[in-house]
Amino acid sequence: MGLKLTFGWVCLLILSLSVCITEAQGQTKDFNVKNYGAIADGKTDNSKAFLKAWKEACEWTGRARVWIPMGTYRVNSAKFEGPCKGPIAFVIKGYLKAPTEPSLFITENWINFRYVNNLTVSGGGVLDGQGKEAWAYNDCNKNPNCPSLPTTMRFDFVTNAWVHHLRSINSKNTHIVVFGCVDVRITTTRISAPADSPNTDGIKMANSRGIKIQQTTIRTGDDCIAMLAGTSQVRIFNVTCGPGHGISIGSLGKDGDKNDLFDIKVRNCSFHNTSDGIRIKTWASPGIGKVSSLIYEDIFMNQVGNPIIIDQEYCPYPPCKTQPSRVQISNVTYRNIWGNSGSKVAVTFRCSQSRPCRDLVMENINLHYHGRDGEGSTAICNNVKGESLGHQNPASCI
Numbered sequence: 001m002g003l004k005l006t007f008g009w010v011c012l013l014i015l016s017l018s019v020c021i022t023e024a025q026g027q028t029k030d031f032n033v034k035n036y037g038a039i040a041d042g043k044t045d046n047s048k049a050f051l052k053a054w055k056e057a058c059e060w061t062g063r064a065r066v067w068i069p070m071g072t073y074r075v076n077s078a079k080f081e082g083p084c085k086g087p088i089a090f091v092i093k094g095y096l097k098a099p100t101e102p103s104l105f106i107t108e109n110w111i112n113f114r115y116v117n118n119l120t121v122s123g124g125g126v127l128d129g130q131g132k133e134a135w136a137y138n139d140c141n142k143n144p145n146c147p148s149l150p151t152t153m154r155f156d157f158v159t160n161a162w163v164h165h166l167r168s169i170n171s172k173n174t175h176i177v178v179f180g181c182v183d184v185r186i187t188t189t190r191i192s193a194p195a196d197s198p199n200t201d202g203i204k205m206a207n208s209r210g211i212k213i214q215q216t217t218i219r220t221g222d223d224c225i226a227m228l229a230g231t232s233q234v235r236i237f238n239v240t241c242g243p244g245h246g247i248s249i250g251s252l253g254k255d256g257d258k259n260d261l262f263d264i265k266v267r268n269c270s271f272h273n274t275s276d277g278i279r280i281k282t283w284a285s286p287g288i289g290k291v292s293s294l295i296y297e298d299i300f301m302n303q304v305g306n307p308i309i310i311d312q313e314y315c316p317y318p319p320c321k322t323q324p325s326r327v328q329i330s331n332v333t334y335r336n337i338w339g340n341s342g343s344k345v346a347v348t349f350r351c352s353q354s355r356p357c358r359d360l361v362m363e364n365i366n367l368h369y370h371g372r373d374g375e376g377s378t379a380i381c382n383n384v385k386g387e388s389l390g391h392q393n394p395a396s397c398i
């Protein structure tokens, strides 16, 4: 009986020990930036304190959480690097302010996450890029070698990440850049900058796959979303865009790089007062590449300059060297796109002479234009092969 009892106790001990271990792994440890010297006075630079908190959180073997409480924190540029020992969250409850001194603009990024796996960035806080102080330094429309201003938040080689419940306002340059990443979700995020702020793209991605952008509102001065070379498996659902330049693929093919993009779905999105809606742009330059397997579906256009456009003669700052684009666009479906166009030409397919667009499908398109003389919307096709199904307004040119 004594033996039985001891055995029972050992069992209990082992059981509670394993419960303990499981709990330690399941528990989240907080690393509050205030405990690392952060001061929420809106003036003191807190980048060192944030980095210290990050460093310890990153070393923690369980779930770690860098915690930025309510308050206004001035932060100069900061690089948060992995790999970390466990899943890590960056919780922004506060209001983060970027620097306004021009001497601090000569960095590529403001807040940069690199080489992190299992990252969450959330908290309901604000990233204020203080772009107003910097936009005047942007001369990229005249100077091809213009120095670029910092991106608000950039992810490099990050995997399995979720960005949610955040606000990014007045970025100096792009709000969010995703580069070399796999499986990144951006949801319930609000992005804004004035319509006339230069190069303030909302979300820009390249060399990445498995990117989901959902329930997100983007009002900005450049592309709401831009997908560049090397991007695949993108799902953009329930995004509201405008003002801005729409949701774009490209620009591509400016240089000799390979410019492949495929498997992209844009669904259930709306555009309000944007210069362009859904756009694919390639330079009339020697760069090669393929853009294929795209679906644009259930999209509402409200006063959009060019609701549907493929421009393979993209040249934002003329003059450009020109030769027919060598980027091949194929298998693109536009289905259930409705609303009104801000210009008479609601559909523009200006495809390459040497690589005509192939397998373009237009299905149930209803884009109105209210011209002075009661004229309606029109479509332009150059070098296009494909088919039209269902209702077509403007009359299809395929």
Ligand SMILES: *[C@@H]1O[C@H](CO)[C@@H](O)[C@H](O)[C@H]1NC(C)=O
Pocket: 087, 117, 118, 159, 160
């Ligand atoms: C962390 O990421 C790996 C894959 O990279 C995944 O298998 C694992 O479940 C993740 N862990 C947590 C706790 O999210």
Ligand SMILES: *[C@@H]1O[C@H](CO)[C@@H](O)[C@H](O)[C@H]1NC(C)=O
Pocket: 214, 215, 237, 238, 268
């Ligand atoms: C889009 O939003 C609606 C309502 O807000 C929601 O029911 C639906 O699940 C969302 N779809 C996606 C794919 O996020």
Ligand SMILES: *[C@@H]1O[C@H](CO)[C@@H](O)[C@H](O)[C@H]1NC(C)=O
Pocket: 237, 238, 268
């Ligand atoms: C599309 O959005 C509407 C309203 O915003 C929502 O009711 C619907 O569920 C969404 N559909 C999908 C497929 O996400």
Ligand SMILES: *[C@@H]1O[C@H](CO)[C@@H](O)[C@H](O)[C@H]1NC(C)=O
Pocket: 195, 243, 273
């Ligand atoms: C549309 O955008 C233009 C320029 O970006 C702006 O002047 C105008 O007020 C906007 N209209 C609406 C209805 O938002």
Ligand SMILES: *[C@@H]1O[C@H](CO)[C@@H](O)[C@H](O)[C@H]1NC(C)=O
Pocket: 263, 264, 292, 293, 294, 295, 331
């Ligand atoms: C065309 O694109 C659709 C949607 O992405 C995809 O399911 C299909 O396999 C593609 N077809 C070809 C021939 O690549």
